[in-house]
Structures are given as C-alpha cells and as structure tokens.
Amino acid sequence: MTTLLILIVVALLAVALWQLTKIFDLTQVGANVNDTQVANDNDNKVNGYLMFAFLVFIYLTTIYCVLNYGHFPLLSDSASEHGPLVDNLMIISLVLIFVVQTITQALLHYFAYKYRGKEGQKALYFADNNKLEVIWSSIPAVVLAGLILYGLYAWNNIMFVDKEQEQDSIVIELYAQQFNWEARYSGADNVLGKANVRYIEGVNNLGVDLSDPNAQDDFASKELHIPKGKRVIFRMRSQDVLHSAYMPHFRAQMNCVPGMVTSFSFIPTLTTAEMRDRPAMIEKVANINAIRAKKSQELVAKGQTALDPYAFDYLLLCNKICGASHYNMQMKIVVDTPEDFKAWLKDKQTIVSAVKTSLAEEKLKETEGKPVKNDTASTKVKTDSTLVAQK
Numbered sequence: 139m140t141t142l143l144i145l146i147v148v149a150l151l152a153v154a155l156w157q158l159t160k161i162f163d164l165t166q167v168g169a170n171v172n173d174t175q176v177a178n179d180n181d182n183k184v185n186g187y188l189m190f191a192f193l194v195f196i197y198l199t200t201i202y203c204v205l206n207y208g209h210f211p212l213l214s215d216s217a218s219e220h221g222p223l224v225d226n227l228m229i230i231s232l233v234l235i236f237v238v239q240t241i242t243q244a245l246l247h248y249f250a251y252k253y254r255g256k257e258g259q260k261a262l263y264f265a266d267n268n269k270l271e272v273i274w275s276s277i278p279a280v281v282l283a284g285l286i287l288y289g290l291y292a293w294n295n296i297m298f299v300d301k302e303q304e305q306d307s308i309v310i311e312l313y314a315q316q317f318n319w320e321a322r323y324s325g326a327d328n329v330l331g332k333a334n335v336r337y338i339e340g341v342n343n344l345g346v347d348l349s350d351p352n353a354q355d356d357f358a359s360k361e362l363h364i365p366k367g368k369r370v371i372f373r374m375r376s377q378d379v380l381h382s383a384y385m386p387h388f389r390a391q392m393n394c395v396p397g398m399v400t401s402f403s404f405i406p407t408l409t410t411a412e413m414r415d416r417p418a419m420i421e422k423v424a425n426i427n428a429i430r431a432k433k434s435q436e437l438v439a440k441g442q443t444a445l446d447p448y449a450f451d452y453l454l455l456c457n458k459i460c461g462a463s464h465y466n467m468q469m470k471i472v473v474d475t476p477e478d479f480k481a482w483l484k485d486k487q488t489i490v491s492a493v494k495t496s497l498a499e500e501k502l503k504e505t506e507g508k509p510v511k512n513d514t515a516s517t518k519v520k521t522d523s524t525l526v527a528q529k
C-alpha cells in the first residue's frame with residue numbers, strides 16, 4: 139500500500155513538472171509556440187463539460203457516503219441528559235454546511251462552464267457592487283451569529299450548575315497522570331478533602347491532605363462508577379502535564395490542568411446494561427466480534443492465543459496528546475442503577491485507612507528487622523500525616 143502511494147505521488151509530481159515546463163515555454167515572449175499547445179474553443183468546451191462531470195462525481199460520492207456511512211452512531215446514542223443538545227448543534231451545523239456546499243458547488247461549476255474561454259471574447263471588468271456585497275456578507279453573518287448564539291445557549295445550559303442542583307449531586311474527582319486515571323469519591327459528606335501534589339507519599343498517590351476532616355471518608359477507585367439519573371459533578375486535577383478527560387458517550391470533555399481544578403457535570407441517562415441492550419449497540423458489538431473471531435482464527439492457526447470477545451463499556455479517555463502511552467490512557471465507566479451504585483459504595487477502604495494500614499505494616503516490618511519491601515524514599519513515611527486537623 140505504501141509503495142503504491144509513493145508511486146502515485148512520484149507520477150503526479152512528474153506530471154506537475156511536465157506541465158510547469160510547458161507553462162514556462164508558453165510564457166516566453168516570442169517563443170516559437172506550437173499552435174496545438176494553445177487551447178481553442180473546442181478545448182475550452184470540453185473542459186467546461188468536464189467541470190460538470192466533476193460536479194456529478196462529487197455529488198454521487200456524497201450520496202454514496204451518506205447512504206453507506208451516514209448512520210452516525212455517535213450522533214444518536216448519547217447517554218447524558220444534555221447529550222441531545224450537543225448532538226442537535228452538531229446536526230444543525232452539518233445540515234447547514236451540506237446545503238450551502240451543495241448550492242455553491244453547483245454555482246461554481248456552472249459559472250466555470252458559462253464563462254469558459256471563447257475566441258474573441260474579452261473579460262468584463264467589474265469593479266464592485268455594493269448591493270451584492272451586502273447580501274453575501276450579511277447572510278453568512280446572520281447564519282453564523284445564530285449558530286454561535288445557539289452554541290452559547292447550549293454551553294450555558296451544560297456548564298452552569300446552580301446551588302440547588304449542586305446539593306442534589308455527587309462529587310467525584312478525576313485525577314489524571316501519565317498514563318492513567320484514578321477516581322476519588324467524596325464519601326458520605328459529599329465534600330472532597332483538600333489535595334495537593336506535595337502530599338503524594340507512599341500509597342497516598344493522589345496527594346490527599348490526610349489531616350483535612352473532609353478527606354477522612356474519601357476513597358479512591360480505578361473504575362468509575364456513577365448512578366443513572368443523578369447529577370455527577372466531576373472535579374478534575376492533573377499530576378503532571380495537560381490531559382483532557384473525555385467521556386464521548388456523555389458528550390463531556392474538560393481539560394485537566396496541573397495546578398488547578400477544573401469541573402464538568404452531567405446526568406447519566408442510560409446504565410451500562412441498557413446501553414448494551416440497544417439494537418444499534420448489539421449490531422455494532424456483533425460486527426466487532428465477527429472481525430475479532432476472524433482474526434482469532436488466524437492467530438490460532440499461527441499458534442497464538444485467540445482474542446477475547448468484546449463487550450461494550452463506557453470509557454473515560456484522555457483527549458490531549460500527553461506522551462508516549464497517551465493512546466492507552468483510559469478508565470472504564472460503569473453506569474449503575476441507583477440501587478447497584480449504593481451497593482457498590484459499601485465497604486470501600488478510605489484513603490486514610492489505606493495509608494494507616496500501610497504505615498502499620500511498615501512499622502511491623504521494621505520492628506521485625508526485615509528489610510522493607512518497597513524500600514524507596516516515597517514509601518518511607520516518617521511522621522504520621524493522618525492526624526486529623528482540628529476545625
């Protein structure tokens with residue numbers, strides 16, 4: 139494939155070079171130009187018709203693409219309450235662009251044909267026409283202003299969370315680092331404890347201020363569970379570089395910036411199980427598994443292990459190129475029913491308790507005179523950082 143592409147590029151370059159030398163010849167004053175090299179009326183007519191042929195070609199290609207690839211699964215399966223708003227904005231923009239391009243392409247090709255070169259015909263010098271200019275400036279201005287206003291309306295709707303909504307929501311932190319995600323739940327008080335990269339030590343890899351009273355019930359998870367039908371407010375932080383928390387099915391994306399906390403919130407509307415049961419999803423998963431099964435056969439024939447069948451899961455992805463393993467920076471999202479979510483929340487070990495356990499284990503090992511297992515500077519915690527500060 140690459141060889142073919144290289145060959146095509148080389149051939150096109152050769153043609154371009156040949157044409158350039160021809161143009162160079164034609165521009166030489168008094169050069170002995172062969173008459174057959176100059177376009178006559180017939181040539182211009184053929185080129186005019188070819189313009190029409192090209193118009194038909196692009197229209198047919200467009201129709202073919204819309205019929206075959208026009209099912210935009212990402213525009214019809216949003217799983218958050220604000221999802222349809224984002225999708226509508228996208229669809230309106232697409233339709234507008236489609237209509238405008240269809241009309242302008244036709245005009246462009248028609249005029250190229252109509253005003254093709256003719257023997258003895260001179261081009262008309264046309265300085266300006268205020269009326270025309272007002273029309274072609276004001277129409278795009280009005281349409282674009284409408285689109286921008288609708289976009290601002292959508293943005294305000296999605297980003298503005300009032301006090302009442304805030305009280306009836308769950309606060310979860312998304313912590314980004316090269317190259318993985320971790321979620322921190324705010325526990326029963328629904329308030330995240332303070333955190334700072336300076337507090338990162340040993341098992342406290344999120345840098346939680348363990349002395350903060352609000353941090354006492356915070357717990358961390360490598361899998362993001364959220365309940366259906368309830369507003370989730372995400373607070374994003376980054377440990378190292380710029381990342382971007384991207385949850386495509388929920389039409390949500392927000393940058394994670396080192397040194398500051400950013401925020402995004404949404405209400406999930408479909409549980410993972412409900413999404414898996416949608417006909418479009420069943421079809422999609424079946425397609426993927428058919429391809430995987432075929433690939434597995436080839437692998438097994440080569441004596442390698444077969445691929446596991448694919449099952450749909452929501453994902454949190456990183457949408458900023460943040461380093462070598464950026465492509466694999468993802469976390470599974472599970473949307474539970476409220477009951478399942480409640481059950482999942484039970485018996486989670488808090489970060490404070492995990493740090494205490496780790497400290498106790500280390501102390502025990504030291505008193506037994508055994509070398510500490512992970513003998514790195516970061517795991518050696520000298521002072522007890524878990525003493526809760528007085529309010």
Ligand SMILES: [Cu+2]
Nearest residue numbers: 381456460467
């Ligand atoms: Cu990243």
